[in-house]
Amino acid sequence: MKTIRNYLLGGIEAVIAACLAVMLVTVFLNVVLRYAFNSGITLTEELSRLLFVWVVFLGAAAALFERAHLGVNTVILMMPRSARMACFVLANLLMLWASWLVLSGTWRQAEINLGTLTPVLGVSQSLYFLPVIIFMIISLGWFSFAVLRVLVGRVSDDELAGMSASEEADAEREMQP
Incomplete structure (x- = not known):
């Protein structure tokens, strides 16, 4: 992976x-x-x-x-593992849904603008929508894989809390006297 x-x-x-x-x-x-x-x-x-x-x-x-997104995990860190897993799955399912909505809307918009050319370059306006489509496909795969990892039990506590490796090191330094 x-x-x-x-x-x-x-x-x-x-x-x-x-x-x-x-x-x-x-x-x-x-x-x-x-x-x-x-x-x-x-x-x-x-x-x-x-x-x-x-x-x-x-x-x-x-x-x-x-995993460089912003997040507040104060409440999540106080929850037991099962509640963290439920919140993690719910959040990823909501992101899957939102990603699907953006992908389907962007796809329709790209189809509409397929024949429209930019004034100077003379290329299709759909090129502006292609990176959105690529990102949404990547995010759909990412969130699907995250939910699958929870279902098979291969997710760490740090992933459930939404912390990356650098944040973990910062949190450990703050906890030390």
């Missing part, structure tokens, strides 16, 4: 880095052209907008893999 997660995370991070590099170069080049030569490249704004959408949703997928 960790190798699959690391492989996917590495690929996602590489695509994010490439998108950021292209955004940096194109925007910097456009700024230099505007100030130095009073001209510019018209497609840089639209390309940067498209790449930014990709960066946001691929970054959300990376955060999901790293």
Whole structure:
């Protein structure tokens, strides 16, 4: 599981880095052209907008893999393991439902915009919805796998509390006198 997660995370991070590099170069080049030569490249704004959408949703997928979301677990930590498991399953089932709703709505919106082209790049507007669809598919798999792990009894107390490894170390340091 960790190798699959690391492989996917590495690929996602590489695509994010490439998108950021292209955004940096194109925007910097456009700024230099505007100030130095009073001209510019018209497609840089639209390309940067498209790449930014990709960066946001691929970054959300990376955060999901790293369990880097924000959460308050004060009440969860006071519960017994069985109650933690019930809350964990309920939360993941709700996230599955929400992910399905976003996926189905985004899919419909992508179908509607399939024939609409962007003004400058001339590509389909559906490219703006593709990273959302990819993220929702990843999240559906992630939350399904989390529920499955609870049902087969392969989930740790730290996962039930929603803590990552760095948070565990911080919590242990705070508990020491």
